[in-house]
Amino acid sequence: xxxxxxxxxxxxxxxxxxxxxxxxxxxxxxxxxxxxxxxxxxxxxxxxxxxxxxxxxxxxxxxxxxxxxxxxxxxxxxxxxxxxxxxxxxxxxxxxxxxxxxxxxxxxxxxxxxxxxxxxxxxxxxxxxxxxxxxxxxxxxxxxxxxxxxxxxxxxxxxxxxxxxxxxxxxxxxxxxxxxxxxxxxxxxxxxxxxxxxxxxxxxxxxxxxxxxxxxxxxxxxxxxxxxxx
Numbered sequence: 001x002x003x004x005x006x007x008x009x010x011x012x013x014x015x016x017x018x019x020x021x022x023x024x025x026x027x028x029x030x031x032x033x034x035x036x037x038x039x040x041x042x043x044x045x046x047x048x049x050x051x052x053x054x055x056x057x058x059x060x061x062x063x064x065x066x067x068x069x070x071x072x073x074x075x076x077x078x079x080x081x082x083x084x085x086x087x088x089x090x091x092x093x094x095x096x097x098x099x100x101x102x103x104x105x106x107x108x109x110x111x112x113x114x115x116x117x118x119x120x121x122x123x124x125x126x127x128x129x130x131x132x133x134x135x136x137x138x139x140x141x142x143x144x145x146x147x148x149x150x151x152x153x154x155x156x157x158x159x160x161x162x163x164x165x166x167x168x169x170x171x172x173x174x175x176x177x178x179x180x181x182x183x184x185x186x187x188x189x190x191x192x193x194x195x196x197x198x199x200x201x202x203x204x205x206x207x208x209x210x211x212x213x214x215x216x217x218x219x220x221x222x223x224x225x226x227x228x229x230x
Contacts, residue, residue, distance in 0.1 A: 003065070004164050004196045005030040005053060010062035012048060012219075022048045024219040026062070030164070030212075033194040035186070037207050039224070040216030046200040047168055049216065053198065054087055054166045055079055067163045084113055088157030092169040094149045096141040102152045103128060103137040109159040120159075127155035131185050147178030154185055158195070165189070167199040171206070183209060 005028070012023035022045045030036050040046040051057040053064065059072050067086050074082055096105050103124045110120035128137050131151040141149055150170060157165050167186070171179035187209055189195040199206065200216075207213045213224040 002032050002068070003029050004032050004034075004067060005198065006065040007053060008063045010049070010052060010059065010064065012045075012052060012057075012060050021219050023052070023221075026219075026221045028214060028221060028223075030196060030198055032163075032196055033190075034212060035190040035197045035210045036199070036212040036214065037210035038198065038200040038214045038216055038221070039202065039204055039207055040200075041202055044216045045219040046216040049221065050166055050168050050198065050200045054089060055083055056089075084109065085160060086163045088159070088162035088165045090150070090153050090157050090165060090167040090170045092172040094141070094146075094153045094173075096149055096152060096156075098141050101138050101140055102133060102144065102155075105141070105152055106156045106159055109156060113160050115160075123159065124155070127158055128152070130158075131155045145178065146174050147181050150174065150178075150182050151185055154182070154189075158189075164196040164198060167197065169201055170199065171201070171203065179203075 007026060007028050010023055010026040011021065014020045014022060026049060038046045038049065048057065052059060055071055064071050069082065071079060071082060100108065103121070106124035106127055107120045110123060111117070125134065125137060128134050131154055133148060133151055136144060136148060144152065171182055174182060183206060186197055186199065190197055212226045215222050215224040
């Protein structure tokens with residue numbers, strides 16, 4: 001299978017403390033259709049790594065290829081366009097726009113990508129159905145539970161058919177019941193839609209759902225386990 005993500009010796013330090021490392025020579029590979037989990041304690045560097053992998057933070061040292069493109073060679077405008085077309089993001093705090101309904105939140109990335117409005121609305125509705133929220137499409141974020149908001153965020157992340165979903169503690173603000181529903185959505189996307197997922201978490205229970213588990217400790221990433229997929 002082709003590698004969607006290939007990181008080689010990524011190093012990241014605090015700008016105000018050049019001698020203090022957040023990431024130390026991190027190397028990893030994620031293949032198409034893989035569900036990879038990065039687990040570690042708070043402050044271990046896992047969220048910083050996800051932000052660097054998602055090109056939301058600049059690469060200080062090392063190399064990063066996404067979908068066969070060495071993204072460190074892209075300028076700001078090209079990088080923003082690459083993100084919009086190839087990556088989907090899910091955050092702990094949802095980051096939905098309060099003034100937009102669920103379907104409008106999901107439709108927004110497609111409008112930014114200049115997809116015709118009617119096509120964007122049709123796909124947004126299909127994605128909400130995929131995450132089990134078709135009946136809540138006209139609800140505003142304030143009218144949704146935390147678990148429902150996160151499922152809207154997942155639908156939004158899928159809007160432009162990204163090559164990979166990057167999820168930063170997606171169950172961190174949810175109770176166990178809501179978290180299980182959200183994780184079930186990720187599993188379904190992985191198993192039935194062959195969506196590539198990289199998810200960071202401190203919850204070791206999530207590791208059982210992954211193909212590959214990486215462990216982050218004090219900025220050092222190591223492979224904890226890997227399942228050979230048929």
